Amino acid sequence: MTQIFKGGIMVCRLxxxxxxxxxALEETIETAERLKGDDQLLILLDCTCSAKxxxxxxxxxxxxxxxxxxxxxxxxxxxxxx
Numbered sequence: 001m002t003q004i005f006k007g008g009i010m011v012c013r014l015x016x017x018x019x020x021x022x023x024a025l026e027e028t029i030e031t032a033e034r035l036k037g038d039d040q041l042l043i044l045l046d047c048t049c050s051a052k053x054x055x056x057x058x059x060x061x062x063x064x065x066x067x068x069x070x071x072x073x074x075x076x077x078x079x080x081x082x
Contacts (some may be wrong), residue, residue, distance in 0.1 A: 010039045017074070028054050032063065032079060040080040051075040060069035 002013040009013055014031050016024035018045055024045060045051050054077055055065045063079040 005015075007037075012039065012041045014041060014043045016050065017044050017046045019047065019050070020052055021047055024050040025053055025057060028079075029057070032058065032061075035081055038080065040078055044078060045075040045079040046073055048073075048075075051077070055079075064073070 003016075004011045004013065011037070012031060014027060016027055019027065024043075024047060028041070028043055035041060043054060047056065051067065051069075055067055057076075058065045058079045062082055064082050066078040067079075068076045
C-alpha cells in the first residue's frame with residue numbers, strides 16, 4: 001500500500017494486481033477499515049470477479065464507490081467513507 005496526500009486528503013493506493021478475488025477482498029477490507037475522515041482508497045485490480053465483489057462490499061458497508069475500466073482486464077476502484 002502506498003499513501004499519497006492530495007489536497008489534505010490521504011489517498012491509499014492498494015495494488016491487488018495478480019491477486020485472486022478472496023485475497024483482494026481481504027486486503028481491501030483490512031485497508032478500508034483503517035480509513036479516517038475524507039481518506040480515500042484507490043484499488044488496482046485485474047480480476048473481473050474482484051471488480052464486481054469489492055464495489056458491492058464497499059457499497060453495502062456505506063462507502064462511496066467509483067469504478068473505472070482501464071483496459072478491459074484492469075480496473076481501478078476508488079472508495080471513500082460517506
